[in-house]
Amino acid sequence: MTNTLSRAVGSPLARLEGPAKVSGAARYAAEYPQDQMAYAWIVPSPVPRGRLDAVLTDPAEEDDVLVVLWHGNAPHLEKSDDPELAVLQSDRIAYRGQPVALVVARTLEGARRAAQVVQLDITAEDHDVELRADHPDLHTPDEVVPGVPADTATGDVDAALATAPATVDVTYSTPALHNNPMEPHATIARWDGEDLVLYDSNQHPSGIAKTLGTVFGLPAERVHVIAEHIGGGFGSKGSARPNAVLAAMGSWVTGRPVQLALPRQAMFSMVGHRAPTVQRIRIGASLDGELTAIDHESWTQTSRLFEFVESPGVVTRSMYPVPNLRTSHRVVPLDVPTPRWMRGPGEAPGMVALECALDELAIRLDLDPVELRARSANPGYLSCLRRGAERFGWSGRDNRPRQRREGDWWIGTGMAGATYPANAMPSTARVRALGHDGYEVAIGAADLGTGARTILAQIAADELGVPVDDVHIRIGDSTLPVASVAGGSSGSASWGWAVTGACRALRESGDDEATFDTTELVGKMPTDRHAYGAHFAEVRVDAVTGEVRVSRLFGMYDTGRILNPRTARSQFIGGMVMGIGMALHEESVLDPALGAWVNHDLAEYHIPAHADVEQIDAEWLDEPAADLNPMGAKGIGEIGIVGSPAAIVNAVWHATGVRIRDLPVRLDKLLPSL
Amino acid sequence: MKTFEYRTATGLADGLEPGAVFLAGGTNLVDLMKLGVATPDVLVDVTRLPLDQVTELPGGGVRIGSAVRNSDLAADRRIRTGYPVLSQALLAGASGQLRNMATTGGNLLQRTRCRYFMDATMPCNKHLPGSGCPAREGDHRNLAVLGGSDACIATHPSDMAVALAALDAVVQIDGPAGSRSIPVTDLHRLPGDTPERDTALEHGELITAVDLPVLPVAARSAYRKARDRASYAFAVGAVAAALEVKDGLVHDVRLAFGAVAPKPWRALAAEQALRGQPATRESFLAAADAELAAAQPLRDNAYKVTLIRNLTAATLSALTGDVR
Structure with missing residues (x-):
């Protein structure tokens, strides 16, 4: 039972590991000292398609080198669900940047140099890396993220x-x-006898242990994955990546612990990306703004290795009630790296098209964009629209574009809705009474920097009726009770549920230890529930240069009970900052001839700098969703990037009268029309 | 990363053996070494040479030691009041941390950030002569519209150098064959058929100082930079300008463009077109057009012509109104 006297949940507790992180005491995957450590560096394929015939090393650079592994001499691996993990197993090259060899050396410098001068004997083949909506190889996938049908249809869309x-x-x-x-993907691998120990930066220690076990023919319990502190993932660390397998392989062959930390450039190949999308959206409405039909078609790409299908149309299936609704997804396999989850997969790009198209509809109908949405909004969403508009100062907005000019700046406002599914996944937690030392709460969860460790302590403290200081959280280790992935905005709900159950069981049993598995409860949870929100943006566009600045960005959310307002606010505005990046800055630029993303570092791949984030804030309704889970919480990790880009794109139109439908909105696209 | 030797330079006459290069702040060179684009055998650290002072020249003007840090130079009172365009350009560049490390000489000698140049596994006539230039057909959104060649359309990335080009700065050079000085506008080469050579420096020559002449027009000067985010980004277009108006007519003017050419682009044709003309937006646009007539934009960088035209008019117009 909840102790009504304690109020840890809901208080703005600072991250428990904060002092360790800022003082440098917290260890990330590549930072665990090891005796006789060796260092690995990946040799990436310089071509997007072809066959690797031989690898020749330069004897002059071999002083430090312990081994150069490639498919000609690499140990055999067992098959897993993910073909990307079959590293150095075949002569086929599926994309530029794919690992084709691994240098393991006594020093990091030696490994990097040897990898730079290694000679690859490659037979290159013609490649195709360009997504087009009329590509002849487009097909209907079996399913799209998150494992749902590619196409849906209700009513008669064409007639409507x-x-x-x-x-x-x-x-x-x-x-x-x-x-x-x-923190780029990084692994230190060490074999203790026949057991594999991995210090690995990931979002799912239990899952990585299972997968690595499969690849190396070991039971999951023989693989020990430690992921105590993670410097972010945004989905790219949700499952095992080649770095973990390669480090383990290098350690097996050399008999030493092997560190493999990916350089930033490699973050643009083997760890995943959000696939590009082309989306055609058609909306039909009555003259007073009642939505009668939506047709949302999407085209995207995957790799030749693995069919992962980004799913922009899925969000349209639940965002607005509309009698005639059709969504479809087509995908083409190309000679590119495999796309993966990236914060708000499906929802983030999907809401760009849906919410910008709604803005265009509002203009056609001469309706306030908030009012248009309000006509189709459920109660939670409606509250976000109304309260958000009030907090932002939306009322009195002149709906006409290009009306407000201050000096060289065109100024405008825009808005868009937000949503994300309320997910939870089965997890198990264990709690132990330690006498005078308080309680140990253990769960194989991962804290990506979100505050997961902190809110679990808050939840446990309230359930146990003790101060937070008496709770000792152990996470980030695959030998702890099995937890679900830190993904799908599900961590707090999934792990908090298990922790709540274990703490209740301990109190009710009076034992010194209790374990709780949520599998059965999660199976009965409603699956059609969502968080909602509304984003409001004010932008200014320089009439001289076309540069865009976001003067104000505000999010209002209906996300159930907020467990910790401090870390929650970070999640919301972090998502919104990433939304600024998606709207204005971020783009992986493809060179079709080379088959490469050429801006593969953080100097050239722009994310927002501090100066790009001016006034930003988030608020929430804080109404517990009591029927979902014991905390009444919905996930908050992704909703900030869902809709915020559309609010900014819509504001740019309002400022300038220029509608940009190809993200990111940059000065070169605006300048010709200003 | 290739193994290399490191030593500190003890005097200007040390010279350099083949395969050796000078190291100053290292903010660009060390990156290129990690990437395998630069592979020197020896680094000779010049930051301990006595070149880190800003001093006044006997006949007026200012001498900037080549080891003066970008942040120190930007804050120098003589620069801020006498040559504000230079201070503004410095502060528009990079980040606080980088400006604390980067030196005047090193900033001038930084290499292009063309994405093909920065990746040793890609073709590039600058890092591997004869391997071709993929940028012409590929990614060239931020590459040259002026001064490029079939072999190379790289842009010079410096903000500071654009201001120096506008200010008639002179580069002092010391080397095995003695000392010499050249205008900063002659320091950087256009690529032609030999894009692998960025500058007019011979091997072993070291920039010791940059001299700013007495230049009254520079007291009213400004730098305006457009970029893809608000901070910590290279320019996609920039203008350095100085303007003196008498009786409504352009009495004196200096103008240079950044991020449009393989070198800081002194806009002499525009200056010529402006002298004696009414100090109006129409004159400024016409002057920009005179310079940009030579532009040869490619598929994705034609916006730079519009951008520079707009920036020129806006920057000069602002200087017209800025009477101190």
């Missing part, structure tokens, strides 16, 4: 569109994006 008094028919495109967490 044909007879609708008002329609929009627009095509939006979003570029390839790369997750780029601050």
